[in-house]
């Protein structure tokens with residue numbers, strides 16, 4: 309079937325690349341943004357823009373604290389889909405994981421099977437940053453976000469860096485550009501890919517949403533695994549409407565079989 313076909317393509321690929329979205333962390337109980345029970349039905353997307361952060365940092369932080377709890381309050385851990393990709397990275401099948409997620413779970417899964425050796429892991433590119441960190445917009449200092457969110461919860465709104473600057477969650481906000489170097493690397497992985505898998509993403513947020521197209525235009529085979537249809541299904545060679553936690557371990561088994 310088409311999963312076996314995808315497994316065969318992955319086995320033969322010189323460069324295989326995965327792009328992931330919120331759907332891959334859904335089985336870890338991190339809610340998605342869109343689709344069934346998405347957080348943008350409960351939170352106003354328009355309140356989490358870079359413009360709001362600049363205009364009203366206190367209000368931004370108060371809302372972001374609630375969003376952070378909603379997304380990561382359950383202390384999520386990697387699931388079988390993260391683990392399958394980490395294993396494919398370790399055995400050399402997968403060159404890179406480009407992720408829109410800010411939960412750090414791909415790195416956790418890779419660390420767990422490589423004892424933290426980055427040389428044995430696929431390259432993990434966190435396109436939208438990492439919500440476990442904050443960054444001072446003035447001095448650039450980065451820190452773990454946990455204690456900073458605690459200070460916000462205790463009423464320090466907005467939480468300030470020692471230098472007096474504002475901390476911002478170290479994630480890409482709406483209205484903010486992705487760092488140029490990051491998107492360039494992502495595009496070059498997409499162009500190089502013989503096989504490009506888009507996993508658990510609605511593929512509506514740019515520039516990530518265009519990476520599968522870039523891969524296809526450069527001769528790559530594109531596979532999409534997502535519960536719902538996406539605007540990129542038309543350019544894909546294989547589309548699976550499956551639960552990632554079920555299908556990715558199966559794909560990995562087929563590859564190593």
Ligand code: OAD
Pocket residue numbers: 328329330331332334335340341342343344346408409436480481482508509510511512513533534535536550551552553
């Ligand atoms: P979305 O929430 O837009 O899409 C997640 C997709 O995963 C949906 O289409 C679901 O159908 C699918 N899904 C859910 N559970 C699944 C499962 N178990 N197996 C397979 N598929 C499943 O998430 P993203 O595409 O990642 O941006 O969203 C992109 C960006 O929009 C996010 O990075 C965030 C958001 O606003 C920023 O924060 C900048």
